[in-house]
Amino acid sequence: MIHYPAIVVIAPLVGALTAGILSFVEERYAYPAALIATGISCAAAVRDLIYVAGHGPIAYHMGGWAPPMGIEYRIDTLNAMVLVLITAIAFLNLAASRPNIKQEMPDRRPSFYAMYLLFVVGLTGVASTGDLFNLYVLIEITSLSSYTMIALGDRDRGPISALNYVFVGVIGASFYLLGVGYIYIKTGTLNMAEFATMIPTLQDSTTILTAFILCLVGVFIKMALFPLHVWLPNAYSYAPVGFARIVAPLMTKVMVYVMVRLMITVFGLDYIFIKLHIADTLVWLGTIAILAGGVMALAQTNLKKMLAYIIVCEIGYMVGGAWLGNNLGLTGAVLHILNDGLMTFALFLAVGNMVYKLDRVQIKDLKGLFAKMPWTMTGFVLAAFSIVGVPPTCGFFSKWYLILGAFKAGAWHFAAALIMSSLICAVLFFKVFEVCFFESPDTHVGHGSDTHGRHTTVAIQEAPAISLAVLGIAGISLIVVGMYSKTIVVRLIWPLLRS
Amino acid sequence: MEFIQSIKPVLAVLIPLAVIPVLVSSGGRPNVREAWTFIAGILSFALVVSMVPAVLDGNRIGLTLFPIAPGADIALSVDALGMLFALVASSLYIITAMYSIGYMRGLNEHSQTRFVAFFALAISATIGAAFSANLITLYLFYEILSLATYPLVTHHQDETSKVSGRRYLTFILGTSIGLVLPAMIWCYHATGTLEFSAAGIFTGQLSTPSATVLLLMFVFGFAKAGIMPVHTWLPAAMVAPTPVSALLHAVAVVKVGVFSIIRVLTGIFGVELLSSLGLGGLVAFIASVTILTSSAIALSQDEFKRRLAYSTIGQLSYIVLGAALLSPKGMTGGILHITMHAFGKITLFFCAGAIYVATGKKYLSQMVGIGYRMPVTMTAFLIGAMSIIGLPPTGGFISKWYLVLGTLEGDQAVMLFVLLTSSLLNAAYFMPIFYKAFFCTPAEAMFERKFDEAPVMCVVPLVITALISFIFFFVPQPFLKLSTLAVTGFTGG
Numbered sequence: 001m002i003h004y005p006a007i008v009v010i011a012p013l014v015g016a017l018t019a020g021i022l023s024f025v026e027e028r029y030a031y032p033a034a035l036i037a038t039g040i041s042c043a044a045a046v047r048d049l050i051y052v053a054g055h056g057p058i059a060y061h062m063g064g065w066a067p068p069m070g071i072e073y074r075i076d077t078l079n080a081m082v083l084v085l086i087t088a089i090a091f092l093n094l095a096a097s098r099p100n101i102k103q104e105m106p107d108r109r110p111s112f113y114a115m116y117l118l119f120v121v122g123l124t125g126v127a128s129t130g131d132l133f134n135l136y137v138l139i140e141i142t143s144l145s146s147y148t149m150i151a152l153g154d155r156d157r158g159p160i161s162a163l164n165y166v167f168v169g170v171i172g173a174s175f176y177l178l179g180v181g182y183i184y185i186k187t188g189t190l191n192m193a194e195f196a197t198m199i200p201t202l203q204d205s206t207t208i209l210t211a212f213i214l215c216l217v218g219v220f221i222k223m224a225l226f227p228l229h230v231w232l233p234n235a236y237s238y239a240p241v242g243f244a245r246i247v248a249p250l251m252t253k254v255m256v257y258v259m260v261r262l263m264i265t266v267f268g269l270d271y272i273f274i275k276l277h278i279a280d281t282l283v284w285l286g287t288i289a290i291l292a293g294g295v296m297a298l299a300q301t302n303l304k305k306m307l308a309y310i311i312v313c314e315i316g317y318m319v320g321g322a323w324l325g326n327n328l329g330l331t332g333a334v335l336h337i338l339n340d341g342l343m344t345f346a347l348f349l350a351v352g353n354m355v356y357k358l359d360r361v362q363i364k365d366l367k368g369l370f371a372k373m374p375w376t377m378t379g380f381v382l383a384a385f386s387i388v389g390v391p392p393t394c395g396f397f398s399k400w401y402l403i404l405g406a407f408k409a410g411a412w413h414f415a416a417a418l419i420m421s422s423l424i425c426a427v428l429f430f431k432v433f434e435v436c437f438f439e440s441p442d443t444h445v446g447h448g449s450d451t452h453g454r455h456t457t458v459a460i461q462e463a464p465a466i467s468l469a470v471l472g473i474a475g476i477s478l479i480v481v482g483m484y485s486k487t488i489v490v491r492l493i494w495p496l497l498r499s
Numbered sequence: 500m501e502f503i504q505s506i507k508p509v510l511a512v513l514i515p516l517a518v519i520p521v522l523v524s525s526g527g528r529p530n531v532r533e534a535w536t537f538i539a540g541i542l543s544f545a546l547v548v549s550m551v552p553a554v555l556d557g558n559r560i561g562l563t564l565f566p567i568a569p570g571a572d573i574a575l576s577v578d579a580l581g582m583l584f585a586l587v588a589s590s591l592y593i594i595t596a597m598y599s600i601g602y603m604r605g606l607n608e609h610s611q612t613r614f615v616a617f618f619a620l621a622i623s624a625t626i627g628a629a630f631s632a633n634l635i636t637l638y639l640f641y642e643i644l645s646l647a648t649y650p651l652v653t654h655h656q657d658e659t660s661k662v663s664g665r666r667y668l669t670f671i672l673g674t675s676i677g678l679v680l681p682a683m684i685w686c687y688h689a690t691g692t693l694e695f696s697a698a699g700i701f702t703g704q705l706s707t708p709s710a711t712v713l714l715l716m717f718v719f720g721f722a723k724a725g726i727m728p729v730h731t732w733l734p735a736a737m738v739a740p741t742p743v744s745a746l747l748h749a750v751a752v753v754k755v756g757v758f759s760i761i762r763v764l765t766g767i768f769g770v771e772l773l774s775s776l777g778l779g780g781l782v783a784f785i786a787s788v789t790i791l792t793s794s795a796i797a798l799s800q801d802e803f804k805r806r807l808a809y810s811t812i813g814q815l816s817y818i819v820l821g822a823a824l825l826s827p828k829g830m831t832g833g834i835l836h837i838t839m840h841a842f843g844k845i846t847l848f849f850c851a852g853a854i855y856v857a858t859g860k861k862y863l864s865q866m867v868g869i870g871y872r873m874p875v876t877m878t879a880f881l882i883g884a885m886s887i888i889g890l891p892p893t894g895g896f897i898s899k900w901y902l903v904l905g906t907l908e909g910d911q912a913v914m915l916f917v918l919l920t921s922s923l924l925n926a927a928y929f930m931p932i933f934y935k936a937f938f939c940t941p942a943e944a945m946f947e948r949k950f951d952e953a954p955v956m957c958v959v960p961l962v963i964t965a966l967i968s969f970i971f972f973f974v975p976q977p978f979l980k981l982s983t984l985a986v987t988g989f990t991g992g
Contacts, residue, residue: 385646388676389676389680390642390643390646391635391638391639391642392565392573392639397567397568400568400684401568403680403681403684404684404687404688407684407685407688408688415681415684419676419677419680419681422676422680423672423673423676423677426668426672426673426676430665430668434661434664434665437650437653437656438653438656438657438658438660438661482567483565483567483573484565485567485568486565486566486567486568486569487566489568
């Protein structure tokens with residue numbers, strides 16, 4: 001029996017405890033402990049993915065207890081992919097954000113690392129588990145650790161944003177828990193696979209319908225689907241950089257994963273598309289989320305806020321795509337979990353570098369940044385193009401499947417919204433580029449004589465090398481994942497949809 | 500005809516791309532940097548040339564790089580049309596690189612390293628577009644080219660270039676995302692493939708109205724071709740340094756636009772489908788309107804480069820018109836005009852830039868009597884202008900000759916009228932410039948009668964391109980052969 005599925009989750013858990021204890025003993029070992037824990041977790045996740053791609057799904061019984069009594073972890077290609085995404089970002093971000101964490105909370109580093117690892121435990125657990133109640137527990141672990149870390153951020157607005165997030169988050173979790181309760185009352189099981197075998201006989205049950213709707217609303221709140229998104233922009237923009245860089249790319253995407261899991265594994269495509277007639281409404285919700293997110297992003301003057309609203313917009317992509325009711329749309333949605341995770345990560349890495357040097361990232365503060373931080377900006381531009389959907393970056397390919405799916409389903413409004421959002425994102429980012437490119441910084445820190453014609457040279461003031469290196473890796477991965485999207489789709493996503 | 504697997508086209512695309520880090524790292528030593536530009540340009544050109552014999556034998560050369568979706572790969576494939584375009588772009592890149600040295604150093608421009616780096620990226624994307632085997636690869640390089648050109652257009656980083664940059668992006672990126680992308684996905688949705696083929700990819704999936712809509716989405720979506728009303732970015736882009744206007748806005752960028760339209764007409768719809776639906780006439784009509792209107796507007800432009808820009812808009816539509824005639828001679832003329840116009844118009848832009856470097860003048864009304872001060876430049880100007888008008892003995896005559904034959908072949912008297920009227924207009928907006936330069940009274944002359952040319956690095960390139968335009972009249976090979984070969988491929992004859 002292979003234990004990798006457990007190691008993925010347990011390594012950060014042990015790391016969290018170690019880091020927590022080390023905060024009382026020897027603070028400087030907390031960081032290596034965290035790095036090692038996420039590293040092991042990442043290696044195990046990669047191992048999972050390789051195994052699953054070759055041999056099919058793994059059903060891992062926690063502690064050897066068989067379901068329905070024990071908790072089952074079920075790894076297939078979908079969550080193996082999501083797990084690699086989570087653990088890789090967790091590991092890389094830890095490396096990249098060390099300077100930011102030192103700068104932002106010099107006195108509370110070990111406890112931050114402990115919470116960070118707990119957050120990773122939650123995310124990896126959510127993505128691994130095959131048990132509906134266990135899923136709830138892990139979502140709450142993720143959320144609780146987020147609340148604390150967001151409160152560690154901006155001195156003035158961090159705590160209030162965290163409080164706002166707590167209220168909304170708890171409501172979301174309650175909805176989900178209520179749904180799970182209904183399922184348990186009706187069927188007596190919490191195991192996803194077992195429940196899936198019962199669903200054909202329960203198609204007409206209003207209890208199951210209620211349960212499904214409750215779970216879905218809970219998940220929608222947690223993933224910030226418009227108009228349930230109000231907690232997100234503040235929470236993500238006032239969080240400390242080290243946390244914003246992991247929560248922004250992963251939290252909402254993992255919740256999308258949960259939605260997809262509920263759709264394809266738990267309730268089944270037959271039930272949700274043939275029995276229920278809510279798909280059209282949800283595609284419309286996705287469409288509205290895309291447009292609303294884009295328009296609100298246009299109104300922002302703060303770069304972090306702008307990116308937060310872009311996340312709201314991207315959630316619309318995935319929800320709409322998943323509910324188109326055909327394989328292409330679902331493929332696009334799943335592929336976008338991966339792609340959007342990577343590109344949001346790259347964007348927030350770049351923004352974190354800017355924060356490190358500039359402190360504030362109001363868009364008007366970014367003058368002359370192409371000259372000052374050329375490498376950071378290169379990464380930022382690349383990630384921005386991926387969001388816009390310029391080939392060969394990966395953002396293009398998920399959009400490709402999503403639009404194809406929309407065409408196939410005849411959902412012209414959704415296709416139009418996708419195209420529209422590409423254009424809006426192009427406007428958004430070029431608005432930022434214009435400030436960075438055309439306006440020279442107020443304080444001239446130029447050195448040497450003016451040898452290049454009319455313009456003064458600005459000294460390069462880059463972020464630390466490690467942050468740049470990680471940004472480089474993220475940037476390159478955008479192109480590599482884009483180039484290999486057919487492999488990803490054919491090897492990892494389609495086997496899942498066929499079965 | 501056979502398909503030869505080869506990495507050569509890939510290398511031709513990759514070399515200008517791979518040299519960019521070297522260019523950036525040698526930014527402090529301009530001579531080393533420029534040397535690398537030449538090395539990359541010459542290598543890339545040599546690779547393109549080395550494939551000419553095989554293409555002339557009717558073979559295709561290519562490689563599939565990345566499968567990205569079933570039926571849609573990132574793949575390169577060199578055929579006669581792509582070869583013709585790549586030859587033009589890669590050869591003129593070398594000449595423009597030389598001109599850039601004269602121009603940029605002559606004006607002591609800032610950020611020259613950034614300039615040469617993005618130039619290399621732009622040329623890499625252009626060659627990639629020329630060699631694209633299918634629509635999605637073409638789209639990929641088309642988009643890269645749009646974005647790579649932005650920092651070149653806005654090079655001066657002032658308020659004017661910011662405004663022009665916005666207009667440039669709005670039109671170029673707005674149309675490619677807003678029209679071409681959905682049109683392309685529509686094609687893929689309907690047929691499951693995007694591979695160019697002479698027979699077209701549609702086998703009865705399109706009704707006439709939807710074919711019309713799809714075609715118009717492509718024609719206006721490839722806004723780089725400057726079809727009115729999506730042409731306004733081109734005059735705005737004249738704010739760029741002249742080497743950019745010369746290579747990109749007379750050759751690479753704009754020709755990628757018409758090239759893409761030709762590809763869609765001949766490779767996605769197919770000549771047969773277009774003639775059976777009668778859609779060639781529609782595109783020809785749109786192109787004709789653009790030809791006449793832009794030529795008329797050019798008459799009234801006083802800024803040298805803006806006049807050239809409006810002239811370019813008209814000449815690009817010649818190419819589109821030629822392709823839309825759907826007759827073998829007309830298509831040959833259109834494709835050949837890619838080459839002839841490129842060499843003619845780049846000469847004119849080089850002249851405009853040389854005059855600016857030497858005298859700082861941008862407006863035609865300030866150039867009275869310039870012929871005595873800059874005789875070499877103005878003589879080259881005459882040859883370039885003759886080529887654009889289509890007068891012998893210049894290359895432009897040959898392409899226009901074929902275009903005229905094409906209209907006769909298809910019994911399209913109206914189009915013949917358009918071509919001839921436009922040639923008159925071309926003469927009307929170019930000849931006064933030459934006339935005023937040499938034949939003005941001493942009282943009118945604004946310059947002393949003293950020989951004082953632009954830097955030699957500016958003058959040599961424009962002499963070369965003028966000479967080539969002249970030579971093309973006598974030796975139009977291999978371009979004429981490539982054009983006819985391309986057309987034979989498209990019409991299946």
